[in-house]
Amino acid sequence: MKKCNAIITLVVGWFLLLSGLSWAGDFDNYIMPMSNPVYTVGGALNNTFIRPVFIYQHLPSRVDTVVDHALGVKDLPLDGHVRGFAVQAGVSINERLSILAVKSGYINCRPDNVLGDHDGWVDLAAGLQYSFYYSPKTQTVLSARLIYELPSGSDQVFQGNGDGNLAPSLLFLKGIDKFELAGSIGFVIPFDSSEENYLLFDSWHASYEVFRWFHPLIEINHFYTIKAGDREGYIRKAVQDEGLGNAISQTLGTSQEDDLVASIATFNGCDLINLGGENSSEHRNFATMAIGARFPLTRWLTVGYAYEFNLTPEENGLFSDRHYVDAIITIPFSLDKIFGQ
Numbered sequence: 001m002k003k004c005n006a007i008i009t010l011v012v013g014w015f016l017l018l019s020g021l022s023w024a025g026d027f028d029n030y031i032m033p034m035s036n037p038v039y040t041v042g043g044a045l046n047n048t049f050i051r052p053v054f055i056y057q058h059l060p061s062r063v064d065t066v067v068d069h070a071l072g073v074k075d076l077p078l079d080g081h082v083r084g085f086a087v088q089a090g091v092s093i094n095e096r097l098s099i100l101a102v103k104s105g106y107i108n109c110r111p112d113n114v115l116g117d118h119d120g121w122v123d124l125a126a127g128l129q130y131s132f133y134y135s136p137k138t139q140t141v142l143s144a145r146l147i148y149e150l151p152s153g154s155d156q157v158f159q160g161n162g163d164g165n166l167a168p169s170l171l172f173l174k175g176i177d178k179f180e181l182a183g184s185i186g187f188v189i190p191f192d193s194s195e196e197n198y199l200l201f202d203s204w205h206a207s208y209e210v211f212r213w214f215h216p217l218i219e220i221n222h223f224y225t226i227k228a229g230d231r232e233g234y235i236r237k238a239v240q241d242e243g244l245g246n247a248i249s250q251t252l253g254t255s256q257e258d259d260l261v262a263s264i265a266t267f268n269g270c271d272l273i274n275l276g277g278e279n280s281s282e283h284r285n286f287a288t289m290a291i292g293a294r295f296p297l298t299r300w301l302t303v304g305y306a307y308e309f310n311l312t313p314e315e316n317g318l319f320s321d322r323h324y325v326d327a328i329i330t331i332p333f334s335l336d337k338i339f340g341q
Helices: 002-019 233-242 244-251 257-264
Strands: 049-058 080-094 097-103 106-111 118-121 124-135 140-150 165-176 179-190 198-208 215-227 285-296 301-310 321-330
Antiparallel strands (some): 124 140, 140 165, 165 179, 179 198
């Protein structure tokens, strides 16, 4: 108990010390986006923050694959859910530059049909963001971001394939009194184009401060497969050696199940997954809408909830709908204040 109290005292003291090193909050009345959990984390502003987030996602009841007709069925049954927990963070160098850790965490995948149950870590991703236009007077921020994703995750949850990727993007924030518009547009560029898809993404956010503690929001996210990968060799060889039915049944529940999914899927998957399958471009578009709210409880703590649902046919992805619950712990300091710049 004494050790626990000492840790709590140290953390609180550290927070209070850093609070005294903050600059004026020019954009304090605006909130961070909720959905597109990797590529919009933190938004266009450069803040020091920690974001624990919990995601509960329903899988579609059926999915479109290249083996549907061969098996004599219309789409393969799936159903089930995915649960995930992550901690994301940003460290502000100053109001124009920050370091971001945008992807981490652990996933439980629980399909009801065809696929087996799997648990595993997602890939790690981090990078830099620079605001090349920062105007408190006009309440406008334009930022450039570059994220590197390391293929460090588990293939049991469709991670870890290829040699990683780069995601350059542009982000903006525009405030109009209590109304906020924000968004981003960017690309996912794999180092191994045979293992991952080239993607375009764009996200759009609108929110309004009804009360200081209540900001309802609406967001739209879109992913587009520019160029598909080439992960079909495995299933082609397995079918030749074993026949289609045996190839699928012998692969399910093994470490090669992710290869099977990438081989037969006619889509990319969803925002957290880059399948890299040869048929990913049959259904190039994946779009969602999220509605929810953020609740700023104090200047440094904001909690949020959002419900996200598919705008494209759910059988053309691994996403039916999703619930987000998160907290934004904002620590008002920058490294240039620490080092006296």
